[in-house]
Amino acid sequence: MSTEAVVMMVVAMLVVWGGLVLALVNLVRQGAVEDRSDGA
Amino acid sequence: MSTTAGHASEHAEQERRRGGFSSRRVFILAAIGSAIGLGNIWRFPYVAYENGGGAFLLPYLVALLTAGIPFLLLDYAIGHRHRGSAPLSFARLRRGTEGLGWWQVGICFVIAVYYAAVLAWALRYTLFSLDKAWGADPEAFFFGEFLQAGDVAVTADVVPGVLVPLAVVWVAVLAVMALGVQRGIGTLSLVFIPVLLVAFGVLVVQALLLPGAGTGLDALFTPDWSALASASVWAAAFGQIFFSLSVGFGIMITYASYVDRREDMTGSGLVVGFSNSGFELLAGIGVFAALGFMAQAAGTAVDEVASGGIGLAFIAFPTIINEAPAGALLGVLFFGSLVIAGITSLVSVIEVVISAVRDKLDTSRLTATLAVGVPAAVLSLVLFSTTSGIYVLDVVDHFVNQYGILVVALVSMLVVSWALRALPGLAGHLNVHGRPRVGTGWRVLTSVVAPAGLAVVLVLALRDDLAEPYEGYPAWLLGGFGWLLVVALPLVGLALSRLPWRSGTHLDGPPPGADPSAPATAPTGARTGTGHSEGGLR
Numbered sequence: 001m002s003t004e005a006v007v008m009m010v011v012a013m014l015v016v017w018g019g020l021v022l023a024l025v026n027l028v029r030q031g032a033v034e035d036r037s038d039g040a
Numbered sequence: 041m042s043t044t045a046g047h048a049s050e051h052a053e054q055e056r057r058r059g060g061f062s063s064r065r066v067f068i069l070a071a072i073g074s075a076i077g078l079g080n081i082w083r084f085p086y087v088a089y090e091n092g093g094g095a096f097l098l099p100y101l102v103a104l105l106t107a108g109i110p111f112l113l114l115d116y117a118i119g120h121r122h123r124g125s126a127p128l129s130f131a132r133l134r135r136g137t138e139g140l141g142w143w144q145v146g147i148c149f150v151i152a153v154y155y156a157a158v159l160a161w162a163l164r165y166t167l168f169s170l171d172k173a174w175g176a177d178p179e180a181f182f183f184g185e186f187l188q189a190g191d192v193a194v195t196a197d198v199v200p201g202v203l204v205p206l207a208v209v210w211v212a213v214l215a216v217m218a219l220g221v222q223r224g225i226g227t228l229s230l231v232f233i234p235v236l237l238v239a240f241g242v243l244v245v246q247a248l249l250l251p252g253a254g255t256g257l258d259a260l261f262t263p264d265w266s267a268l269a270s271a272s273v274w275a276a277a278f279g280q281i282f283f284s285l286s287v288g289f290g291i292m293i294t295y296a297s298y299v300d301r302r303e304d305m306t307g308s309g310l311v312v313g314f315s316n317s318g319f320e321l322l323a324g325i326g327v328f329a330a331l332g333f334m335a336q337a338a339g340t341a342v343d344e345v346a347s348g349g350i351g352l353a354f355i356a357f358p359t360i361i362n363e364a365p366a367g368a369l370l371g372v373l374f375f376g377s378l379v380i381a382g383i384t385s386l387v388s389v390i391e392v393v394i395s396a397v398r399d400k401l402d403t404s405r406l407t408a409t410l411a412v413g414v415p416a417a418v419l420s421l422v423l424f425s426t427t428s429g430i431y432v433l434d435v436v437d438h439f440v441n442q443y444g445i446l447v448v449a450l451v452s453m454l455v456v457s458w459a460l461r462a463l464p465g466l467a468g469h470l471n472v473h474g475r476p477r478v479g480t481g482w483r484v485l486t487s488v489v490a491p492a493g494l495a496v497v498l499v500l501a502l503r504d505d506l507a508e509p510y511e512g513y514p515a516w517l518l519g520g521f522g523w524l525l526v527v528a529l530p531l532v533g534l535a536l537s538r539l540p541w542r543s544g545t546h547l548d549g550p551p552p553g554a555d556p557s558a559p560a561t562a563p564t565g566a567r568t569g570t571g572h573s574e575g576g577l578r
Contacts (some may be wrong), residue, residue, distance in 0.1 A: 002258055005261040008261040008262070008263050009094070012261070012321055015097070016306070016318050020314035020319075
């Protein structure tokens with residue numbers, strides 16, 4: 001594989017799968033905040 | 041009991057009868073199952089390859105963030121706030137827009153009828169993979185021995201090899217639908233989505249270990265930056281995002297209506313949107329690694345073997361399976377993944393129709409399933425288990441996607457954004473429990489950027505179809521199963537919107553207690569079946 005192709009593949013993975021991880025973290029954290037609010 | 045409390049209690053009972061997802065996890069898996077379909081596996085890799093390779097990532101991400109996810113959140117907000125199928129949600133948004141919901145229902149019915157046929161092919165090919173039944177010439181086998189496709193004509197010559205798996209698909213799908221939202225769709229998603237991820241993950245690893253895989257990935261990811269100057273490349277990115285995310289034709293409205301009122305729909309939408317794109321990227325890697333192997337084995341360049349759609353699945357992959365070590369395993373994983381991805385999408389498409397029928401007529405789940413499923417199955421078997429099935433399928437698929445989904449999505453967005461000016465109210469609803477908050481940016485993206493992107497895709501598609509007949513098919517086929525169908529669907533939708541709602545249906549804005557963003561003094565009287573609009577800008 002050319003360097004250019006490797007870089008683009010890694011960037012694509014980081015952006016898309018990184019975005020998914022961030023979205024999951026946001027959802028989990030938000031759920032925890034909601035739970036604390038309900039319990040208060 | 042006060043009137044307000046009485047209406048709230050009545051509505052709670054109606055919601056109980058409608059059913060719903062038991063948890064956020066089940067809803068997210070079901071929504072991911074709907075979004076991840078055949079297009080993720082066989083459409084995205086080739087679209088990316090054809091439109092700049094690695095450079096396509098830029099317009100693709102722009103389309104995802106500026107149009108796909110904002111539009112997904114719009115669908116979620118409409119369904120979650122108004123607690124109904126697409127027609128009921130639009131009727132509650134404003135009575136006169138109910139026809140938009142039925143238009144979406146009509147599109148889903150048509151898609152279900154032909155989508156099941158492709159699943160039947162994939163199901164049969166999963167079994168064919170075990171002994172590579174297609175032999176040395178997969179193309180001749182697919183069109184000849186398997187589909188028995190003859191001249192372009194509509195025939196009644198049944199192909200038993202397609203009829204039987206198609207009947208199996210319909211029996212399985214209707215059984216799932218009869219079980220209901222949680223026990224049927226929810227359980228199916230809980231089991232099948234993890235299985236899909238594992239199966240496809242194994243397939244990708246196997247493909248990456250094949251000789252020549254690097255050549256395929258090189259072809260997919262080497263960027264052609266000049267492509268970014270082309271409007272058609274940007275249109276391809278917006279088109280891929282729209283077709284892939286299942287937005288704009290009722291699915292996400294329907295699924296969102298089954299979610300707990302306190303759920304974070306914005307956060308859930310981000311997870312669904314990125315999961316869909318994450319799977320597409322995985323599919324791109326797996327498919328092009330396999331195509332690289334195919335090119336090396338044939339001693340040609342990747343561009344000689346690269347293909348998408350039916351050609352990729354039923355011709356290129358069998359060729360790869362013939363040559364690859366442990367090819368039978370590769371075949372079972374690939375076609376099994378197609379079946380699983382397809383079936384979780386198919387149930388979501390049919391649910392749009394069943395949910396609408398149940399809301400309108402107040403029928404039981406089983407009655408609605410049979411009332412929708414039996415005619416759909418019969419039509420599917422009659423049209424697509426014959427020797428002319430592939431031609432009809434190709435034409436219907438092209439026109440319903442290009443001029444059914446795109447047009448109804450565009451019209452819905454424009455109506456909600458500009459005619460009803462409902463975005464502030466919908467944003468307020470999303471923000472009650474949703475994070476991150478949506479604001480002016482989301483409203484601009486949903487009312488301007490996403491419609492503009494859709495409009496460009498639509499104009500370019502129309503230009504191509506007017507310049508020359510799609511795939512060279514005869515005018516009678518394109519007219520009868522293409523243009524006539526896409527013109528008839530909104531008219532049928534309009535006619536269905538004239539039918540009365542079942543007695544007691546709340547049509548006066550969001551149902552009582554459904555919209556925590558509403559002021560405490562908001563009117564909650566259930567004017568049933570009246571022409572009142574919510575018009576609610578807060």
